[in-house]
Amino acid sequence: METGFSAIDGPNRVVAEYLAELERASLFDERDSTLEILDRLVAHLETQFPQEEAVMREHSYLLLEQHIRSHNSFLRQLKRYQERHQLGENVSRRITYDLKIWLTNHIKLQDGNFSEMVGAKKKRKSGGWWRRLFG
Numbered sequence: 001m002e003t004g005f006s007a008i009d010g011p012n013r014v015v016a017e018y019l020a021e022l023e024r025a026s027l028f029d030e031r032d033s034t035l036e037i038l039d040r041l042v043a044h045l046e047t048q049f050p051q052e053e054a055v056m057r058e059h060s061y062l063l064l065e066q067h068i069r070s071h072n073s074f075l076r077q078l079k080r081y082q083e084r085h086q087l088g089e090n091v092s093r094r095i096t097y098d099l100k101i102w103l104t105n106h107i108k109l110q111d112g113n114f115s116e117m118v119g120a121k122k123k124r125k126s127g128g129w130w131r132r133l134f135g
């Protein structure tokens with residue numbers, strides 16, 4: 001699930017670590033830990049998403065606006081979970097599930113689309129078979 005961009009892959013690996021922490025907290029029903037992990041995850045994503053979007057903007061990514069909407073929507077969802085958890089509801093399993101879906105869908109497919117687009121651009125710039133044959 002790597003895009004080849006360290007500014008995207010590094011922070012995404014951190015999200016995967018948060019998932020492992022949340023799974024552990026959820027398994028042992030550690031409510032305080034869940035909230036603390038969730039707080040750190042939200043803070044991380046509030047930094048990660050704008051950085052990722054800046055990289056995509058640099059490469060004139062065509063689906064940038066759609067990607068930003070997806071980031072914002074996920075952050076809103078996590079913040080709603082923070083509120084519900086603070087109000088006493090146990091949402092740790094739900095958060096863990098959503099984060100797993102996010103990791104497999106968003107990072108693999110949407111971040112992956114960006115990586116493929118940049119890869120295709122680089123290939124076009126290098127000229128393809130015509131340039132290789134006739135220089």
Ligand SMILES: [Fe+2]
Pocket residue numbers: 052067071106107110111
């Ligand atoms: Fe993304």
